[in-house]
Amino acid sequence: MPEATVEPIVIEPDRSMVNNQSILSEKPSALSREGQPEWLQARRTAAWEKFLATPKPTITDQTWRFSKLKQLNFSDVEYAGNSAQAMSLAAIPSELENLAARFVFVNEELVSETHYDDSLTAAGVRILPLDIALNELGDIVKKHFMARETKLGSEKFAALHEAAAVSGVVVYVPKGVVVEKPIEIVHWVDGENVAIFPHTLIVAEENSQVSVVDQFRSTDESSSNWMIGCNDLVTARGAKVGYYAFQRLNESSRAILLNNSSAERDATTTSFTLNVGGCWVRTENMSYVEGEGANSYMLSISLPGEGQEFDQRTFQHHKAPHTVSDLLFKNALFGKSRTVFSGLIMVDEGAHYTDAYQTCRNLLNSEKAEANSMPGLEINADQVKCSHGSTSAQIDQEELFYFLARGIDEHAARVMIINGYTQEVTSKIGNEQVENLVTDIVAERLKRLPI
Amino acid sequence: MSTELQTVSKIAREKEEIGNFRFPENHKFDAGYGLTEKTIDYISDVKDDPDWVREFRKKALRVFEGKPMPTHWASHDLDNIIFDNIRYYLSSGAKSTRSWDDVPQEMKETFERLGIPEQERKCLAGVEAQYDSEAAYSNVQEVLEKQGVIFVNSSEGLKEHPEIFKKWFGKVIPTGDNKFSALNSAVFSGGSFIYVPPGVKVTHPLQAYFRINSENFGQFERTLIICDEGSEVVYMEGCTAPKFETSTLHSAVVELVAMKDAKIQYITVQNWSNNVFNLVTKRGLAHENAEIRWIDCNIGSRLTMKYPGVVMKGKGARGEVISIALANDGQHQDTGAKMIHAADNTTSNVVSKSISVGTGRSTYRGQVHIPRHLKGCKNNTECDALLINSSSQTDTYPAITVNGNDHATQHEASVSQVSEEMLFYMQQRGLSEGEAMSLAVNGFVNDLVREFPMEYSVELKRLIELEMEGSVG
Numbered sequence: 021m022p023e024a025t026v027e028p029i030v031i032e033p034d035r036s037m038v039n040n041q042s043i044l045s046e047k048p049s050a051l052s053r054e055g056q057p058e059w060l061q062a063r064r065t066a067a068w069e070k071f072l073a074t075p076k077p078t079i080t081d082q083t084w085r086f087s088k089l090k091q092l093n094f095s096d097v098e099y100a101g102n103s104a105q106a107m108s109l110a111a112i113p114s115e116l117e118n119l120a121a122r123f124v125f126v127n128e129e130l131v132s133e134t135h136y137d138d139s140l141t142a143a144g145v146r147i148l149p150l151d152i153a154l155n156e157l158g159d160i161v162k163k164h165f166m167a168r169e170t171k172l173g174s175e176k177f178a179a180l181h182e183a184a185a186v187s188g189v190v191v192y193v194p195k196g197v198v199v200e201k202p203i204e205i206v207h208w209v210d211g212e213n214v215a216i217f218p219h220t221l222i223v224a225e226e227n228s229q230v231s232v233v234d235q236f237r238s239t240d241e242s243s244s245n246w247m248i249g250c251n252d253l254v255t256a257r258g259a260k261v262g263y264y265a266f267q268r269l270n271e272s273s274r275a276i277l278l279n280n281s282s283a284e285r286d287a288t289t290t291s292f293t294l295n296v297g298g299c300w301v302r303t304e305n306m307s308y309v310e311g312e313g314a315n316s317y318m319l320s321i322s323l324p325g326e327g328q329e330f331d332q333r334t335f336q337h338h339k340a341p342h343t344v345s346d347l348l349f350k351n352a353l354f355g356k357s358r359t360v361f362s363g364l365i366m367v368d369e370g371a372h373y374t375d376a377y378q379t380c381r382n383l384l385n386s387e388k389a390e391a392n393s394m395p396g397l398e399i400n401a402d403q404v405k406c407s408h409g410s411t412s413a414q415i416d417q418e419e420l421f422y423f424l425a426r427g428i429d430e431h432a433a434r435v436m437i438i439n440g441y442t443q444e445v446t447s448k449i450g451n452e453q454v455e456n457l458v459t460d461i462v463a464e465r466l467k468r469l470p471i
Numbered sequence: 472m473s474t475e476l477q478t479v480s481k482i483a484r485e486k487e488e489i490g491n492f493r494f495p496e497n498h499k500f501d502a503g504y505g506l507t508e509k510t511i512d513y514i515s516d517v518k519d520d521p522d523w524v525r526e527f528r529k530k531a532l533r534v535f536e537g538k539p540m541p542t543h544w545a546s547h548d549l550d551n552i553i554f555d556n557i558r559y560y561l562s563s564g565a566k567s568t569r570s571w572d573d574v575p576q577e578m579k580e581t582f583e584r585l586g587i588p589e590q591e592r593k594c595l596a597g598v599e600a601q602y603d604s605e606a607a608y609s610n611v612q613e614v615l616e617k618q619g620v621i622f623v624n625s626s627e628g629l630k631e632h633p634e635i636f637k638k639w640f641g642k643v644i645p646t647g648d649n650k651f652s653a654l655n656s657a658v659f660s661g662g663s664f665i666y667v668p669p670g671v672k673v674t675h676p677l678q679a680y681f682r683i684n685s686e687n688f689g690q691f692e693r694t695l696i697i698c699d700e701g702s703e704v705v706y707m708e709g710c711t712a713p714k715f716e717t718s719t720l721h722s723a724v725v726e727l728v729a730m731k732d733a734k735i736q737y738i739t740v741q742n743w744s745n746n747v748f749n750l751v752t753k754r755g756l757a758h759e760n761a762e763i764r765w766i767d768c769n770i771g772s773r774l775t776m777k778y779p780g781v782v783m784k785g786k787g788a789r790g791e792v793i794s795i796a797l798a799n800d801g802q803h804q805d806t807g808a809k810m811i812h813a814a815d816n817t818t819s820n821v822v823s824k825s826i827s828v829g830t831g832r833s834t835y836r837g838q839v840h841i842p843r844h845l846k847g848c849k850n851n852t853e854c855d856a857l858l859i860n861s862s863s864q865t866d867t868y869p870a871i872t873v874n875g876n877d878h879a880t881q882h883e884a885s886v887s888q889v890s891e892e893m894l895f896y897m898q899q900r901g902l903s904e905g906e907a908m909s910l911a912v913n914g915f916v917n918d919l920v921r922e923f924p925m926e927y928s929v930e931l932k933r934l935i936e937l938e939m940e941g942s943v944g
Contacts, residue, residue, distance in 0.1 A: 080543050081543070082543060085870070086870075086872070369861070369862070372861070382873065384873065384875065384878075385876055386875075386876055387843075387874075387875040387877065388843065388874075388875065389874070389875065389876065390843070390872065390873070390875075391871075391872070391873050391874075392870065392871065392872045392873075393869070393870070393871040393872075393882065394868065394870045394871070395867070395869060395882065395884070396866070396867055396868045396869070397856075397865065397866060397884060397886060398866040399856070399858060399864065399865045399866070399886045400864050401858075402858055402860065402861035402888055403861075403888060404858070404887075404888070405886075405887060406885065406886040406887075407883070407884060407885040407886070408867070408884050409881070409882060409883045409884070410869070410871060410880075410881070410882040411879075411880065411881045411882070412871065412873035412878070412879070412880045412881075413878070413879040413881075414876035414877065414878075414879075
């Protein structure tokens, strides 16, 4: 592959960054960055004030029902400082072979930026680090950066993200351009009680196509990290955007991941989340199906083990007729783990001929696992086909017997069944490279779980 | 479109006419407007409550005052209830009678106009009729009385049978369960008390009828049904009120206790006029191998919030909720089910069907809870919603918690409308569009309607036809 020979641009870390500020007592440094546009300065200041003024979620908030609120403790959490491992992490090669571009951030610092395909720049595609894009992509970023209202409960934390986010990537694809290979962005977090705020913004103009892989990883297995990430998918008429998040933090970390997508007429958005890491991870997926004929696919695989808890909130909002949304979230629970799924399909008045589906499945592999499901529907239109389903059960004894009868031992049989269970989601991703990576990570993960 | 809406509202009016008549108010006892400790004392004095009941009421009042409106999840329409404008106790002072002839003429006329209970007496084992705060009439077949079945109003129950009553009263639904159960505990009056002794199977249904006749009146009946080991009973209740200018509040608490191997079936046909706030707490406690079934049909009221529940406390207990809701213009039927599994091998089933017509809104809210230490629990939940007009609304909000790997739950919900093809097919065969729609809707709920006793299922079909007629343009 000729692209692979391109040397990565290795960027020297910016040593001027301030270290070790507690989130609750200090403003984020992004607030006082020099040279940022006025609108951004104003937005960040307003967001910081909103963060301070918004009360913490309480148990009576419906959006936090079944949540473990004690996880939202920021008293010892600090903004990320420099990492000694930046250079070595930048050198780790990608798990994906064919990429359009690749970015590596360590504790919010861009340590590697590689563009494998010059023709994209010529076609007008812009793939820029967030802090540069905020200055250079002007109106596009101004229009879309944190422009969508968060309404699934994390308003306070979205405000903190808006005030503090400096790392991440903005992807702009002009009309009619198809970016065939995915763009990969890796965010490493290093250090005890360190927080990062990764941001991804994808703006796809009419009839364009692009896909992005976000990887969230910890540098070690034990220090508790915090991550509050936001990503926005803005899809114009006829465009196709795929966004795949791999949440692979260590099992002491906490994270809030907010995903927003909007699909104009005949556009298609696919968002996929793989959850394997973190001791407490909350994901909020908002999907606005806005134009006639638009499609939204929301997919997730979560494999929580001992002591892990995943809290998933989703919203499928149909605003126009003849729209389709399909959600499939599959959880396989091991040890003393816990999942919460709360989803809502809302069909606006006038959004007739909508097809909206929502399925959450829980496979309980331990007597200590707990699965909570709250699938919801709010339908205000006529001529709709909507359904939701939620099941919680264990591996079928008959299925297991079938394997045993063919001489496959129980452990291997269980692994195969769980692999097959997740495969239904994986096969809907629609990108072979990404699907293979998901399959590999799931297989690797299953080796480490008590099955 | 506008003619369509006109027809719908015309039909809605016709349906209300069934219960829409009233008699002048003639109260010997009236606790006045608003709720304070004085109101409680007044009610307790009139009813000659034992001290423990008076204390119970006062404690409940404090709980009620301390609880916020549950509008963080429920409809903001609740904010339109002004507790100071409600009358909490009204009665004519006449004692409940066992002879139909002794029932005051006006009340008798009321119940006769509603077709209850004289005509149905023949096939019923017992009847109780409540008019505003107090029971006007109650009767139970002699043969049942000889077997030891008790069927009286709750005031009588707590005085005459304290040894059974006190043991379970407020145990299934504690005062502080929610704001409205606390309100009911403070001002409750009327309702039924039923005790079925071990092994007695009551073959015919017992029936209660609730009627609100006075404006700005809140009805707070309290029902307690206890089925001792191996016994069985079917209980039916119906409710109506005339259409007043201002809204009325009905807030009941119903507690069921099914001992080992007992079976209770509780059937409700709710047809309040559509400015009644119907906020009801219903729950049953099922011991070993017992079965509790709630069969619930909500057609009337402005806002109904009702989530019948079963706590399956004994091994092998079974809980079931069968629910039909029909929300027409201006109505919100917020119904559902609560299934709490608290023993091994317990099973529960929820089947809910709702129809939204015109600007009506129907909501399903459910909770299924299977805790950590249990084995072999199963739940099945199905919710189907039918939307008739483009302004109709439907919501579904279930919550399912499963712990451990020895249980199975499934939840399914679907929303649809009557397909044009289906209507076309029926019209091809000579049915008008309205008739075809009515037939399709009846078909949608038919498998649930069959769960109701004969007399009710006939009436239900008629009510649904009446509601559906003219809903298509």
